[in-house]
Structures are given as structure tokens and as C-alpha cells.
Amino acid sequence: MATYNTDVVVIGAGTAGLAAERHAREEGATTLLIDPDFAGTTCATTGCMPSKLLIAAADAAHGARQAEDFGITTEPKIDGRVALRRVRRLRDGFARSVRESMADLPEGTCLRGRARFEAPGLLKVDTGHRIEARAVVIATGAFPAVPDSYEVVKDCVLTNETVFELGELPESLGVIGAGPLGLELAQAMSRLGVRVEMFDAGDRLAGLPKEISDTLLRILTEAFPIHLKCKPEPSPASDGVRLTWDDGEKEFSKLLVAAGRPPALSGLNLCKAGLELDRHGTPYFDAGTMQCGDAPIFIAGDANHDRPLLHEASDEGAVAGYNAAAWPDLRGTVRKVPLRIAFTRPEAAVVGTIPDAEGHVCGEVDFTDQGRAKVEGRARGLVRLHARAEDGRLVGAALCAPGGEHLAHMLAWAIQCEMTASDMLNLPFYHPVLEEGLQTALRSICRQANLTRPWQRDDAQRPGSDGGAPIV
Known part of the structure; x- marks a missing residue:
């Protein structure tokens, strides 16, 4: 050759x-x-x-x-x-x-x-x-990745490389792994009428911060059970596969193994x-x-x-x-702000860096009382924004909220542009939109970081003065 x-x-x-x-x-x-x-x-x-x-x-x-x-x-x-x-x-x-x-x-x-x-x-x-x-x-x-223990039921095992080749929806589906892919497909299958249960050895969904994971867990478990800190053992069953864990046993026609790649x-x-x-x-x-x-x-x-x-x-x-x-004349690059999204409903996302409490402040908004979300019947979720205490500059965000994929992009851009909470509040927020919900968290950061709004500076035109528009 x-x-x-x-x-x-x-x-x-x-x-x-x-x-x-x-x-x-x-x-x-x-x-x-x-x-x-x-x-x-x-x-x-x-x-x-x-x-x-x-x-x-x-x-x-x-x-x-x-x-x-x-x-x-x-x-x-x-x-x-x-x-x-x-x-x-x-x-x-x-x-x-x-x-x-x-x-x-x-x-x-x-x-x-x-x-x-x-x-x-x-x-x-x-x-x-x-x-x-x-x-x-x-x-x-x-x-x-498919753990060796699933070899005994391999004919019932699906992965992301095979699940979309199904000719018809399974009657029931056990989902192994509560990462983004497992969560997305579990919820989708459940909404399409499949009996679904999910299992994960960890204590959080999709690696989300605890407060956001707990919020998403409460929402998803209204539709199907999720077993955390659980590592079930598979075995063959007459109509598929049996999963056995510490306090339970259930049979499924198929298993979706989403245990990492x-x-x-x-x-x-x-x-x-x-x-x-x-x-x-x-x-x-x-x-x-x-x-x-x-x-x-x-x-x-x-x-x-x-x-x-x-x-x-x-x-x-x-x-x-x-x-x-x-090579050997290399050029380095500055990486973009990290952005991870799980397309569950509501969507979950982590943006930037979630810091330790020291030297940082956090503002949050509960979307159960957000106007546009109520209008659309999607009023549920939580957004947490993190900023430096010294100047209110945004460094990270974690959320589980309606329209979360769009909120996450907006926040990623703001973080990459090194904006403060005050900077963001000085941008237009139309009414009524989901993005308005962020204002509650941003205002909380401003209060904690002792930030003034741009229109409050001595060199800025006061609201209501000649030619100025009042702030409402």
C-alpha cells in the first residue's frame, strides 16, 4: 500500500x-x-x-x-x-x-x-x-458507555446511537443516567405516552447546582419517577428487562443507557x-x-x-x-464563556462560573410568579445569577426556567462582555416577556453590591428632568 x-x-x-x-x-x-x-x-x-x-x-x-x-x-x-x-x-x-x-x-x-x-x-x-x-x-x-453489567440484557439496551432507529415507541423505558441526554429523552418519551423511570448513581440532575437540580427534579417527577443515589442491577425478564435496586424492582420493555460518552x-x-x-x-x-x-x-x-x-x-x-x-508557530485563543443547556421542559442551563460564596453575591428569581410565564401556563422554575461583590460584574448563572435556552444565551453574552448587573438593567426589557424575570435577580445583586443605576450618576440626566424619561 x-x-x-x-x-x-x-x-x-x-x-x-x-x-x-x-x-x-x-x-x-x-x-x-x-x-x-x-x-x-x-x-x-x-x-x-x-x-x-x-x-x-x-x-x-x-x-x-x-x-x-x-x-x-x-x-x-x-x-x-x-x-x-x-x-x-x-x-x-x-x-x-x-x-x-x-x-x-x-x-x-x-x-x-x-x-x-x-x-x-x-x-x-x-x-x-x-x-x-x-x-x-x-x-x-x-x-x-454501556456498563458491563448490561451485557446480560443487551438485546433490550438502547443508546443515543440506536434509540432513534426504533420502529415504534416502547411500552416502557428505563433510563440509566440523569445527564442532559437522558433527561431530555426520558421526558420526551414520557410525554409521548411511554411509561418511564429514571435512575442515576449521583445526587443531582445533569451536574446542575443543587438549588436548580432540586427545582428541575420537582418538576420532572410530576410526570415520571426519578431515582437518585441509585444503581439498579439488570436481569432478563419475560417481556424485556428487570431492574432491581435497594427498595424496588420494575420491569421495562427497553432500557436507554445514557451513562456518559x-x-x-x-x-x-x-x-x-x-x-x-x-x-x-x-x-x-x-x-x-x-x-x-x-x-x-x-x-x-x-x-x-x-x-x-x-x-x-x-x-x-x-x-x-x-x-x-x-506548527511550531502556535497561536493561543481565549475560550468563550462556558454554556451548557439541557433541553428539558423547562430548559436547564449553567453559564460561566458558579463561584464559592466568598467575594460574590447571588440574585435569584422564582418563575412561579413571572407574568409572561403565567400567561403561557409555564410558570415554574428558578434562575440564580452570580456576580462579584466588589463591582457587581456577572460571572455565572444557573437556571431552570421557561425559555431557558434563550435566557442562557443572553446571560452568556453579558458575562463574556463583562457586564455588571447595573449594565444589564440599563438595557431595554420589553413587556411582557420572559426576560423581564431577570430584572428581579439583577436588582438583588445591585442592592447587595451597592451599585447605582447609570441614570443615578451625577453626570447622567435625571429621570423626569428636561428631555428625560421617567424610570418606571
Whole structure:
């Protein structure tokens, strides 16, 4: 087989890998992109998009049931086969768009296969090809973890890579893992008429701060049971699988295992790459340059397990690709404010940094009394904003609230722009909107940090003075 010589080789054609290859090529490097399938990104095929399609179906069913609160009587009739066919049809369209973009890559860029290191800068592909590269980008993504104990019921086990292939909705579903994906799919399945129960060994939902986790837990458990600090044991049952835990036992037709997605690194033979690895087998790397140690090897996206989110994977891939092409002349980057969202209903999110109490103040708002939320029949949730005590500058937020995905973006932008609570209060808040709810928390921070509003400064026009508008 032939030996390829290239400037930059990228292992993995997901979001991070595609961004890395493109940016390396735009810097004038010759590139090679290796992937076993070139099937499309995780987001398009088994992650973000199909899960949101299922959630959209669940929202429609829930809206029909809730219509009675508004004087509209109806009862949804759910055809699971049709709902799942729509998920796959639109999902396949998203994935096809990604594959079509790959087809536009320069001829000879893509090599189908699995690569592994034989030495630093030298790779062997299972096709027999060898690749000598000046720099390497690892962008192999992650895979669903299924504990060994579930091998005995493997025929009933689903993961994010298989759940959307169901021909019809299961009668019942046990969900293992209360992370964002598990929560989203559990609630969606429940709203689509599936009997659902959730189990997690931890004491919080989706790694949320306690106050927000407790709020979301109270809301979700109105629809289906959630067992925390619980590690059930699976065993075969006549109609599916039996889960047994300390104080209970229940049978389910299917299990969805959403117990995490570790980096897909085991087949790379990293011991031959000359890299120092952490206890999980992941290379140590610089989050500003994506470089592994001092080697011309870079790692991006879910493969580094730092911020396993699509927008972060795209950013990391861009940095890794640029630096791989420019090596050894590296350029660091300032990372964006961390932003994590779980698309439950209501949505939950963590933005920025949740600090210890010392030196910081916290303002919160209970959405059970928020006007627009009441209008829409969605009055529930909690938002907590964190700011520096010395100047009221926002540093983080955690929330579980209607419209939470939009509130979280608004707060992320404010934090990245280094705004204070006073700065935010001086921006327009239309009425009536969900965003108005933030004002309660922002005002609390201003009081605790002894901040004045901009219109209260001596050099500002007083409200009600000539030409000034009164503050209401």
C-alpha cells in the first residue's frame, strides 16, 4: 500500500475534524482526513438534531393535553411509528447535508479507514496505508458507555446511537443516567405516552447546582419517577428487562443507557505517539492551543472530553487545524464563556462560573410568579445569577426556567462582555416577556453590591428632568 506524505492529518470527520481540516487547508497546508464511515457528525446523526426532533413531537403532544387549561378540549392520539419516521426523515436530511459538504472537499482529501500511531508523526491505517505527517489532529469523538453489567440484557439496551432507529415507541423505558441526554429523552418519551423511570448513581440532575437540580427534579417527577443515589442491577425478564435496586424492582420493555460518552481513543495506540496521558488515557493538552504536550499533535472536540458540545468542538477544531498547519508557530485563543443547556421542559442551563460564596453575591428569581410565564401556563422554575461583590460584574448563572435556552444565551453574552448587573438593567426589557424575570435577580445583586443605576450618576440626566424619561 502507498505511503502518504502530508502536512496535516486529521483523524475523525466529525464537527471538530471537519473544522480542523478546513482551517489547516485555508492556512496553505496539505491535508488528509481519515474516518471509518464519513457518515456525518454526531450532532446530525445521533445527537443534537434527532433528540430535538423527538422533543418537538413530545411538545406537540404535551401542548394538546395542556390545551384544556385554556378552555380547549382535546386529547392527543399518538402514532409512534409516524413520529419516529419523521425523526429519521429529517435527521437523515441533516446528515445528508453534512455528507454533501464532505463531497465538496478537494479530491484525495478523504481516506476511509481507522488510523493508529506507529510513532510520533507516523500513522498506519487498517487499509494498509501509512501516513507521514508534519502534524496530527485527533478528533475521534466519543462513544456511548454501556456498563458491563448490561451485557446480560443487551438485546433490550438502547443508546443515543440506536434509540432513534426504533420502529415504534416502547411500552416502557428505563433510563440509566440523569445527564442532559437522558433527561431530555426520558421526558420526551414520557410525554409521548411511554411509561418511564429514571435512575442515576449521583445526587443531582445533569451536574446542575443543587438549588436548580432540586427545582428541575420537582418538576420532572410530576410526570415520571426519578431515582437518585441509585444503581439498579439488570436481569432478563419475560417481556424485556428487570431492574432491581435497594427498595424496588420494575420491569421495562427497553432500557436507554445514557451513562456518559467517553473519548474514542482506545484504538489510536497513543502509547506510540510519545504523549503523556491522564488516568483516563486522554492526552494532556493546552486548552488555548489544543496542543498535546510539546508534540506536533493536537486534540479537539469530544475526543478531549473538556467541553463536549458542538459549538465548542467547532471552535476547538478551528484552533487545532490552524495550529497544526502553523506548527511550531502556535497561536493561543481565549475560550468563550462556558454554556451548557439541557433541553428539558423547562430548559436547564449553567453559564460561566458558579463561584464559592466568598467575594460574590447571588440574585435569584422564582418563575412561579413571572407574568409572561403565567400567561403561557409555564410558570415554574428558578434562575440564580452570580456576580462579584466588589463591582457587581456577572460571572455565572444557573437556571431552570421557561425559555431557558434563550435566557442562557443572553446571560452568556453579558458575562463574556463583562457586564455588571447595573449594565444589564440599563438595557431595554420589553413587556411582557420572559426576560423581564431577570430584572428581579439583577436588582438583588445591585442592592447587595451597592451599585447605582447609570441614570443615578451625577453626570447622567435625571429621570423626569428636561428631555428625560421617567424610570418606571
